Amino acid sequence: MKRLMLLCVFVMALLLAGCAQVTSEIKVDSDFGGSWQATIQAPAPISKDDILSAVADKKEGTQSIDVTKIKLVPVDATGKEISGDTPGMRSQSWKLETKFANKDELASISKIAFGRSNGDKAINVIYPYGDDPDVYMFNLGQASGTTTITVPGTIIKESVGKGMVKSDDTIVFAQGTPIKFQFKKSGSWGMIIGGVLAIVVVAGGFVWYRRRQAAA
Amino acid sequence: MRKYISVVIAMVLMLCALVLGGCGSLSSTNFEGTWAYVMQPNKKNVDYNYDSDMLYVITMTKKSEHTYESTFRQYKYVKKDIKLLNEEEYAKGDRFFYWLSMIPEKPNAAGVMPKVEIDFEFKHLPTDMEAVKMTERDGKLYTDEGTEFTLDSKTGNLISGNQTMAPVENGDLTKFKKEMQQHIKDYFQKKYVDTKKWDITDYVFTDAGDSVVQGDYKK
Numbered sequence: 001m002k003r004l005m006l007l008c009v010f011v012m013a014l015l016l017a018g019c020a021q022v023t024s025e026i027k028v029d030s031d032f033g034g035s036w037q038a039t040i041q042a043p044a045p046i047s048k049d050d051i052l053s054a055v056a057d058k059k060e061g062t063q064s065i066d067v068t069k070i071k072l073v074p075v076d077a078t079g080k081e082i083s084g085d086t087p088g089m090r091s092q093s094w095k096l097e098t099k100f101a102n103k104d105e106l107a108s109i110s111k112i113a114f115g116r117s118n119g120d121k122a123i124n125v126i127y128p129y130g131d132d133p134d135v136y137m138f139n140l141g142q143a144s145g146t147t148t149i150t151v152p153g154t155i156i157k158e159s160v161g162k163g164m165v166k167s168d169d170t171i172v173f174a175q176g177t178p179i180k181f182q183f184k185k186s187g188s189w190g191m192i193i194g195g196v197l198a199i200v201v202v203a204g205g206f207v208w209y210r211r212r213q214a215a216a
Numbered sequence: 217m218r219k220y221i222s223v224v225i226a227m228v229l230m231l232c233a234l235v236l237g238g239c240g241s242l243s244s245t246n247f248e249g250t251w252a253y254v255m256q257p258n259k260k261n262v263d264y265n266y267d268s269d270m271l272y273v274i275t276m277t278k279k280s281e282h283t284y285e286s287t288f289r290q291y292k293y294v295k296k297d298i299k300l301l302n303e304e305e306y307a308k309g310d311r312f313f314y315w316l317s318m319i320p321e322k323p324n325a326a327g328v329m330p331k332v333e334i335d336f337e338f339k340h341l342p343t344d345m346e347a348v349k350m351t352e353r354d355g356k357l358y359t360d361e362g363t364e365f366t367l368d369s370k371t372g373n374l375i376s377g378n379q380t381m382a383p384v385e386n387g388d389l390t391k392f393k394k395e396m397q398q399h400i401k402d403y404f405q406k407k408y409v410d411t412k413k414w415d416i417t418d419y420v421f422t423d424a425g426d427s428v429v430q431g432d433y434k435k
Contacts, residue, residue, distance in 0.1 A: 120378035124362040128353035131282045139362045 023145040030152040032103040032126050038096040045090035071097040114141030140179035147173045153185040245355045250275045251374040251381035254395050264403040268292040269396045282352045288345040296335040321413035329415040339424045397421050
C-alpha cells in the first residue's frame with residue numbers, strides 16, 4: 001500500500017505541476033476492492049527510472065516501487081503498449097495498472113491522485129447514503145482527466161451532476177468535474193434469498209434421498 | 217418423513233430468524249448530541265495578539281432511522297483590550313512614555329514594570345456552515361462528503377481520523393473555554409512575563425453571548 005501511495009504522490013506531483021494529464025478507468029467490485037487503470041500523458045518523454053527516482057527523492061529511506069504489483073508500461077499515442085520496455089526507455093505516455101483491496105485503499109488513491117483532503121479527518125470514497133441500506137455515495141474528488149467508473153450496482157441518474165451515464169453501472173466524468181454520484185448496490189438481498197433457497201434445495205434433496213433409501 | 221420435513225422447516229425458520237433478528241439487518245448507534253473541539257492556530261509562530269484558537273461545536277439531530285442533520289458553530293476569543301494599570305507610576309520613571317503609542321515592554325528607569333491587564337471576549341462567529349445530512353451505518357456516521365465519524369463508547373468522544381471531539385453536556389462550553397483561556401495565558405506568560413516585559417496582574421475573559429457578531433470575525 002505504501003508503494004501505491006508513493007506512486008500516487010508522483011502522479012499527483014505531475015498533476016499539480018500542471019504538466020500531465022491522467023485518464024483513469026476505475027472498476028469497483030462488490031466488496032469495494034477493484035482496479036485502477038490510468039494513462040499518464042507527460043509533456044516530455046520520461047522513463048520508468050525517472051518515475052522511480054522521483055519517488056525515491058520524495059521519500060528518502062522508503063523502499064522502491066514494487067513494479068510487479070503495480071504495472072507501469074510505456075504506451076504510444078494510441079494507448080497501445082510499446083514492446084521492448086527496457087530500463088531507461090523513455091515515453092511521453094505511460095499506462096498504470098494497479099488494484100485496490102478495499103474502499104480504504106481507494107480512499108488513499110482519492111486523497112493523493114484526485115486531490116481530496118479533509119485535514120486530519122477520515123474520508124471515504126464509497127460510503128452509505130440515506131436509509132436505504134443498498135444506496136451508496138461515490139465521491140472521488142476532481143477528475144484530473146477523463147475518468148470512467150464502473151460500480152457494482154445501478155447508478156442513480158438524478159445524482160450524477162455533470163457525469164455522463166454510459167450504462168446502468170458505468171459513468172464518465174470529464175476533466176475538472178467533481179466525481180460524485182450515488183448508486184444502488186446490487187446483490188445483498190439477492191445473496192441472502194439465494195442462500196436460503198440453496199439450503200432449502202440441499203435439504204430437500206437430502207429428504208428425497210432418504211425417502212428413496214427408506215423405500216428401497 | 218415428517219422428521220425430515222421438520223428439519224428443513226426448522227433450518228429455514230432459523231435462517232429467517234437470523235436475518236430478521238440482526239445478522240442481515242443494520243446495526244445502529246445513536247449519534248444524537250453535541251460535541252466540540254478546540255483547534256489551535258496551525259502555524260509556527262502563533263501570536264495570540266492576532267491569532268486565536270477556534271472552538272468548533274457540532275450538534276447532531278436524528279432525522280430518520282439512519283440519517284442525522286448536523287449543524288456546525290464556530291467560536292473564538294477576540295482580544296478586546298490590553299490595559300496599562302500603573303501608567304502614572306511608570307511614566308514618572310520614563311520621560312519618553314507619553315511619546316509612545318503602545319504599552320512599553322520593559323521596566324522604566326526606576327525599575328518599575330508595566331502592570332498589565334489583558335481582556336479577551338468569547339464570540340460566536342458568523343461563519344457557521346450549512347446543516348449537513350449525515351448517514352449512520354454499522355456504528356459509523358458519514359457526512360454527505362464522505363467524512364467518517366465513530367463514537368467511543370467509553371469516553372463518549374466523537375472521533376474522525378486524528379481528530380477527537382469531546383461531548384458537550386447540556387450546552388456547557390466551560391471546559392473548552394478554559395482550555396482556550398489557558399493557551400492565551402501560556403502565550404502571554406512566555407512572551408511577556410518570563411522575558412520581564414510585563415507584569416500581567418489579571419486576565420479578564422468575558423462572553424459576548426450567543427448572538428452572532430457580524431463583520432468582526434477577522435479581528
